[in-house]
Amino acid sequence: MKDVGEYDGAGEATIFDRSRPGRTATAQLAPETLASLPPELRRRRRPELPEVSELQAVRHYTRLSQKNFSIDTQFYPLGSCTMKYNPRGSNHYAMLPEFLSRHPLAPVSMGQGLLACLYELQQMLCEVTGMEGVSLTPMAGAQGEFAGVAMIRAFHRARGDAARNEIIVPEAAHGTNPATATMCGMKVVEIPCNPDGDCDLEALRRAVGVNTAGVMLTNPSTLGVFERSISEIAAIARQAGALLYYDGANLNAILGKVRPGDMGFDVMHMNLHKTFSTPHGGGGPGAGAVGVGRRLLPYLPVPIVGRDATGYVWLDERDLPETIGRLSAFMGNVGVLLRAYIYMRMIGRDGMRRVAEYAVLNANYLLARLRRAGFEAAYPDRRASHEFILTLKREAAERGVTAMDFAKRLLDFGQHAPTVYFPQLVPECLLIEPTETEAKETLDGFVAAMTAILAETVTDPERVKTAPHRLPVRRLDDVRAAKHLDLVWKRPPGGDS
Amino acid sequence: MAFIPHTDQEVREMLGAIGVDAIEALFDEIPADLRAAPLAGIPPAATEMQIGRLMSERAARDGRALNFIGAGAYEHHIPAAVWAIATRGEFYSAYTPYQAEASQGTLQTIYEYQSMIAALTGMEVSNASLYDGASALAEACLMAVRANRRAKTPRILMPRAVNPAYRRCAAAIAGPQQLLFESVDFDHESGRTAPDALESWGGADIAALVIQQPNFFGSIEEAGRLTDWAHAHGALVVAVVNPTSLALISSPNEWGQRGADIVVGEGQPLGVPLSAGGPYFGFMATRMEYVRQMPGRIAGRTLDLDGRPGYTLTLQAREQHIRRGRATSNICTNQGLVMTAATIYLALLGATGLERVAAAACARTEELVARLARIDGVRPAFSAPRFHEALLRFDRPVGPLVDALARLGIAAGYDAARDYPELGHTLLVCATETKTAEDVLRYASALEALR
Amino acid sequence: MASNIPTDLRYTRSHEWVRKNADGTVTIGVTDHAQHALGDVVFVETPQAGRVLAAGEACAVVESVKAASDVYAPVAGTVVAANGVLADAPERVNSDPYGDGWLWCLAPGEDAAATALLAPAEYETLVAGGG
Incomplete structure (x- = not known):
């Protein structure tokens, strides 16, 4: 359901778009005081910061937070990053x-x-x-x-x-x-x-x-x-x-x-x-x-x-x-x-060792299951450490579906993508690190998602190549971002001054 | 087994799927002679309740001081909403937004942060933040050398009125790349960097001049004159600014004829607790023409496949994960979570709120200085206008006074004698909007009683 | 994918091409193979006219979203002109690497020997070999 007025299909408004001249989060204002600064040292033009109420700011950033994947909400097997539970x-x-x-x-x-x-x-x-x-x-x-x-x-x-x-x-x-x-x-x-x-x-x-x-x-x-x-x-x-x-x-x-x-x-x-x-x-x-x-x-x-x-x-x-x-x-x-x-x-002392043991157990289990599901390990004759690499070079060559496409499609399944294209010497690679804090059923869920996507590369490769489909935005144009640099908010022409 | 969810049954199933009979077998590629002995130096596991009690006891022992120290970290009121939202799991436990579509919250927050920093500093572009103010200055010096193609020598003029810790940090980080830091003295009467002091460098090849505003003593520099001197001599201007002060005093783009070229500073005053020194964040802003020389992450707004706006990291080709040995810096992270808090802080305060904070801090410091100067043997060291910090000169060593006041729960200020021995016995003090008239009186009375 | 290697140009191992002009100057750009490997070019930095370059000196940068590549001077000399169009239209490097996507033009120095440059057939072998 669309929240009329907050989300108009053109993306989430910025905090600047929510600004109205003269509005303030009144509880956050210090008492008015006069500073004893000589006028020539004063700033000439006021900085254009948002003017919003406390509720507007709270709601805006709460809503933004909800557009993130995070460990607290999703499996996040980002290789080399050790995305384990951060204890509260x-x-x-x-x-x-x-x-x-x-x-x-x-x-x-x-x-x-x-x-x-x-x-x-x-x-x-x-x-x-x-x-x-x-x-x-x-x-x-x-x-x-x-x-x-x-x-x-x-x-x-x-x-x-x-x-x-x-x-x-x-x-x-x-x-x-x-x-x-x-x-x-x-x-x-x-x-x-x-x-x-x-x-x-x-x-x-x-x-x-x-x-x-x-x-x-x-x-x-x-x-x-x-x-x-x-x-x-x-x-x-x-x-x-x-x-x-x-x-x-x-x-x-x-x-x-x-x-x-x-x-x-x-x-x-x-x-x-x-x-x-x-x-x-x-x-x-x-x-x-x-x-x-x-x-x-x-x-x-x-x-x-x-x-x-x-x-x-x-x-x-x-x-x-x-x-x-x-x-x-x-x-x-x-x-x-x-x-x-x-x-x-x-x-504690014993927990240190267990961290490594269960991180390595989870990685090797996930690797074994994914290989059985038809994925190719980059180093098939080696034990995985706490992470491992799959290569999708076959899928890329035969079906035109890249590691990046896989990564984006995983997001639709509610799984954060593994690290892609690192290390650079393994073509079309996914570097997968489950960490020790993930339960077996979470790993099984990841295998199920990977298996489903692998099947899609045959039945509906376009679906994979144009993923994600269920996120707040679809695939973003990085080339446009780099060519037409838009790095800071500017008042739209004809907007309030 | 803290935070490990496996049941014995599951472990057996998982080992079965792998085809080994014990977890230990998964380590069979590690040579036996390298195996570690049990870690005798690590205590046995504690429950959250036990460690919670320990931490609470240690915290209680430290107590909460009545704080009058500034010197680069400033105590301000932080709206409760700031960290309530910043520590939401979706911000707290997310990674760097490499998968843009799954990180629009973080990315849009960065974009808004960049916009706010650009607005505050008056510059065209900002990055997504660096580690802290001091390391940001080091990066700015390296950047200035890259950006100033006229200068053949990587020479940076570094006034002694710049925070001494920043100077040391810049030397440690930029020194190995052969940057030459040249000292510029300050006027001992006003407490400002005198444009005359620059004249001995008039004929030299200089990449950049650093200007801290307000400077380490809290004095407001003649930034316009210094900026014009630098530009007239082919040098860029690296501004080091206090973000709260920018609500009131000239922003770096207003300095002199052309304004500063690179602006950095410590972001901590913007909603970040003192926390014994960190985590804070450093901000950096510059002109668009130097954007490719700027280190660190940058978010940009773009369109998705359906033509809707969205956000992504951009200009990544400058960064270490792509350019490796030729990157602008080895930095990977920004201080994402702290930057998020600062963005919420600035949204809540707005320009009006920040002006009020700045004015209150400025006024409260004047009251503190006036009150302490009534004590025999205490007087302001400098005559220049100041923002929310002042160097006081004492007739005796301040170390024992600071220790005695600490026993009364008062953090009296920063003893500057080590950094500026030529000024005699000096104490750098600061009172922000968090201090009341009663707080000032308590400090003054306690100090008076010691004499 | 076969890349386009015009027979009237010379090449380098670092994937620049060199064209000899009638007035004695040379024009330099990056090859079709290079632009393809880089992907969509988003930014190009070219050397300023008047700059004196040594052979092998890194003097331009071609940047895509996934790489930033230094471009080296194939021969020593003085920069006569740079392709200003690329500032606003860096994609010309992709669409027309040997034409509108040229990078800079150079007056070769006295001792600028062209012997180290590759003939088209040699460059083709290099590219085919994964270089």
Whole structure:
């Protein structure tokens, strides 16, 4: 049923379209005061912000929220993103008013309770990763990567070895890896993977040398398989004088089972918004804590929570003079860190291991069922880790139905699409990560939807190619979006002024 | 088994479908010598009730201070509706809107956010937000070097009146790409960056000049003169602004003859709790001609197959997942949820509401400064007009005073002596609209009693 | 899908084409194979007239919704003109890569040897080989 006046078939009105001159959310107005600012410093033209009532704003954004798929409402098997349940308890207790109202620069004597949580979080992250030290400040995985590569750079420079300016990454790596290396002033050397998904060791041996600063790996890799020759890779890197970087994107697959520190990694970042279930929030905030082995401890980004006779304290540039520095104005995304802390305490020691076990169980179960339903696995001879790749190259070649078409059609079935077209080296791929928090019947429902779409590619391929059909909008024109840039609302011609 | 739904029966069925007899068999590709020992350093599982009690006790121990600190994070009233809606599961637990058709809520919110930031800053385009104000400044400096094709040297003039934490962050993030940050002093009488201080750079090749408005001391810079100087010398202007202040004071597009080129700032004042430092968000806006140099996500409005309007991420070819080593930045996320809260905040306040907040904060700070300056040995350090923050000069070290006031539940301000030792004993204080006359009196009385 | 490879042009391994003009200048664009691989072109950035380019220098960008590709100078020289039409009509790169979709025109430098360029048959082999 259409809600007349709210939705006219031309899309949801913007908050600006709902604006009327002189209307206000009156309960939100501070008392009228005169500011003592000289007139020449005053703004000349008022900013054009919406003028709406509180109910209008509440209704507008509530309605917008309902146009989203989310973990709370749909299965969301987005590969490489670990879309597991975000416990409400984590949110609730991270948002206690005392935590929310704490100013970042308030004396530490006023924040010992909060600092205790962060200190224990550092300790727990060291324990699950096998690292010697952790800094919680990076605000996202990409910032964690930046911190990691910057520490590698600082380590070599401190030894007078500034010639090491190359970072080796497998070609299947996340795009952030090469982008990060560039931001750190490094050159990127990509090496290929073998047909079975493991790293090409010969190519690695040829690539390493006196210029190699580090080797960046994800394990399990972005191909959804465990890198079996990790010990050899670590040895090759070590012999070449390079450091080994662990991209923690896939840590969920090995939590409590294998520790990056034990595999020989020198430095890593963790995506707390993946493995430790802090919310993705429609694209952030994340948290990308970094962990390091002994050699890199002096370079950790500041601040870090330390402990002395007076209690918990922030350690900064004065305590760690060789630090790579500060990546944010304050202490990183503390509210996200608290959520990760609460989650880890609720999961506990045995829960860590179970996370990996059930994530891997769900992935292998889903893979087995989808193969039986007629889908082709990209690495059929390998165990899936916590995720796996299907390739639809046959469907694309024979019926013209692409991975993107499949993804869009899944939305009609109330299932969020898997990751498409990543990793780029597998043609027409779907990267599927169910996570441990999904029940068997949810996975069975996904298999049923995939099976139905596969049948449609024969009976009614157009239906798939023009999907979605049941969402608030049909397939959107990305080319138009990029060519005719419409990035901010403008008053329509003849509108109110 | 927190959050794992499987029954024993289901596990048996699933293992059967896979064709193995135990979950452990699924890890058979991992070499045995790499297996981890039990994680002795992790406590056993706690229930939500147990951890809830622990967190509540720790929170209660910290208490709630009467806060007069600003220095980059500002306490404002947050309408209850803001986070009630932002934490709805459909916003809270969604991913980045890569599947546009299933993410119209997030995407339209980004579009509205971009529109509001563009309106506030007076610029043509905004991105979907960055991590925080400090890292946004680092990105803006890198962007300015890309955008300013006239400058051959990646040199950035960075006034000392810019927030010291921002300067350190910009150096840490942009330093590895060989950016040169050159310091510019401020006038010690007015507390502003003096255009004269720029003159020694008159003949140099400069990519950009950074102007923080109001600056770290709360002083309002002569942004127009500084902007015109930069443009006359071939440099771009990177503005670092407080979003609340923009309701009252000149927006960056109004600075000088041509206005600022890139505008960034800390979004926290727009409906985001102090939260001990984060999550906040950084905003960034610029001229349309530089849109392809701008890092981060951008949402655009387009049409669907039926010709109806809808929203999608656009200009993604600049980003890391496509351009890899040649991307504008390695950034993937924006601060989606926090940005959503800020959008709701701005919708609720509107220009009128934001003006009132800004005016109240400005007035309350003047009252605070006037009251504290009546105390012997305390006086304002600078003469320039200010917004809602002021540097006070004391006749003795402020550290012990700050500690003593903390014991009384008062967060007295930011001790600036470490960053500006040449100014002697200084304390940066701020009073926003959340403070009453009684709060100001309580602070002043407590400080007086210590003397 | 067979791509169009005109026989009167020279090519590079990075999928640029080069046409020698009667006045001694050369015109440069991206090949039909390249535009097809990129998909719908949404933005083109061309070098400014007067800019001096080294051979192999990245000097233009062709952007689609799924890729942003650098375009390299096939020979050294000075930019004489750039195709201004592409600012408003980037789709010309798709519809007419060898004609209206040209990118820029260059006066070759003294030492601009054209020997490294590929003949049409060589380029065809490259494309057929998945290059």
